[in-house]
Amino acid sequence: MAHSSQTCFGVLVINKAGGLIYHKNYAEGLAQLSSNDYLILASTFHSIHAIASRISPVPGSSGVEVIEAETFKMTCLQTPTGTKFVLLTTPSHPHPDQVLRKVYETYADHLKDPFYTAEMPIRSEAFDVKMATVVRGA
Template sequence: MPIYGLWVINKAGGLVYQRNFADGLAQLTSNEYLVLAGTLHGIHAITSRLSPIGSSSGAQVIEGETFKMTILLTATATKFVLLTSLSETTADAVLQKVYEIYSDAVMKNPFHTPEMPIRSEGFDTRITALIGNGS
């Protein structure tokens, strides 16, 4: 039940963190990841307005034939996206822990500028401890 990758998308739709953890996903260029993050941001915005019974926070899980994307939308509109196998059952809990690590290691860092790429060794180290080695 592998976790393939983690994305962090800022409130404007920009990819501020991307990391792969297991083989199985296509290898993409950094520009392709940026385009995918922007597209997912748009899809998420559209799905938040499609609810037939009132307001919605948007798509929370998107499934493909061989993987799924689980999305955690924070109060500050930052999106955490976990790409996993279809059989992964702990994605929500993992995303919540990633958000806690982000809050502690990134947002408390006085040298980090909000909405900019995450360049924190402490964040990377704690994500590796939580999920595993990545490429």
């Protein structure tokens, strides 16, 4: 696994009910999860996020923002409506929040599609392409 310091491993988009509406891997050589595992991962993270914002010693906490591990960093951006964008990167990634902002923008553009229902899983090739260019940092 030869990753540069800026590699983004993957993106998850979680709706406000904790359902996974989009996920994609962008790096080679990752352990593969079944789609059911991804759903569990998303709803677990959603719960942890909710619990974290409750038990935080500081009042008005927004929840989990970053989880850092030895081999990866998990950055979360929560929108005012409760949609969460989760980005998995290398620990040394310099600006995951900027990538997430672009991801948010791409998602917001997709909401303007009249044939897409909000909060539902996104199955669109055009969205895949746009998302890949954003995450790979074109």
